[in-house]
Amino acid sequence: MSGTPPTGDELVSLLAALASPHRLRILAAVARQRTYVSELARQLQMNRPLLYMHLQKLEAAGLVTGELVTAPDGSSVKYVQAVPFAVALDLETIALAARNLTGPGPGAEQEK
Amino acid sequence: MSGTPPTGDELVSLLAALASPHRLRILAAVARQRTYVSELARQLQMNRPLLYMHLQKLEAAGLVTGELVTAPDGSSVKYVQAVPFAVALDLETIALAARNLTGPGPGAEQEK
DNA sequence: CCTCCCTGTCAGACTTTTGTGACACGGGGT
DNA sequence: ACCCCGTGTCACAAAAGTCTGACAGGGAGG
Numbered sequence: 001m002s003g004t005p006p007t008g009d010e011l012v013s014l015l016a017a018l019a020s021p022h023r024l025r026i027l028a029a030v031a032r033q034r035t036y037v038s039e040l041a042r043q044l045q046m047n048r049p050l051l052y053m054h055l056q057k058l059e060a061a062g063l064v065t066g067e068l069v070t071a072p073d074g075s076s077v078k079y080v081q082a083v084p085f086a087v088a089l090d091l092e093t094i095a096l097a098a099r100n101l102t103g104p105g106p107g108a109e110q111e112k
Numbered sequence: 113m114s115g116t117p118p119t120g121d122e123l124v125s126l127l128a129a130l131a132s133p134h135r136l137r138i139l140a141a142v143a144r145q146r147t148y149v150s151e152l153a154r155q156l157q158m159n160r161p162l163l164y165m166h167l168q169k170l171e172a173a174g175l176v177t178g179e180l181v182t183a184p185d186g187s188s189v190k191y192v193q194a195v196p197f198a199v200a201l202d203l204e205t206i207a208l209a210a211r212n213l214t215g216p217g218p219g220a221e222q223e224k
Numbered sequence: 225c226c227t228c229c230c231t232g233t234c235a236g237a238c239t240t241t242t243g244t245g246a247c248a249c250g251g252g253g254t
Numbered sequence: 255a256c257c258c259c260g261t262g263t264c265a266c267a268a269a270a271g272t273c274t275g276a277c278a279g280g281g282a283g284g
Binding site for chain 1: 120141215
């Protein structure tokens, strides 16, 4: 998962997931230590519903993984963990990624 | 401007500026060749006002530079050009950037 | 004159994202 | 019983981002 050549859409998703102060902080906190949600909410001083939302985005982007650990007594705690990754962000990578983008794009028409 | 260690806010701005299919395409097109706005709009098949907005964001993030060239006859054309950059995007960079983020954050209280 | 090409900016509609409070549930201690 | 802790979802308001059409201007050329 290191030098993965990201497809355009993947790159956009990744960047969108990271383009947020909250999510950056969450990632940093989770990269340092495996914690559970409520504890993380306290640590970062944010409402749990909000934290949930951001965690969902990070999880959807594959940047963190959640694991719901149910203790023998039945009480459950959700641990969150960061997933290592590395992407070189430069013009070359972008130019490459821009070639395979779905959605609204120049229909690859022939020049005049 | 290459291996710049981005501050938290700068990183967020950079990522936010790149997290868009349109802007990725714009950057890719402009990195390949220096073009003027209207031509670029045709090339990417998007309305000029829209292109203008995206260009502003890219320019604000320092990813492109615009140069309004006024010909001797008085007609002016705005050329746009990509600005080279490189950022290593990984957990380490993020953890580092997350330390110096302005705005809503844990007031850096001394915990246990 | 009219038409074409270029640069800008504007208001408004629209969609997505962000953030909040309230609510549901279960378990453990006292 | 009550209170504290945990997970998870909901509706809703607020803010930010996206996109469009119309408009201003200047210049070139038929």
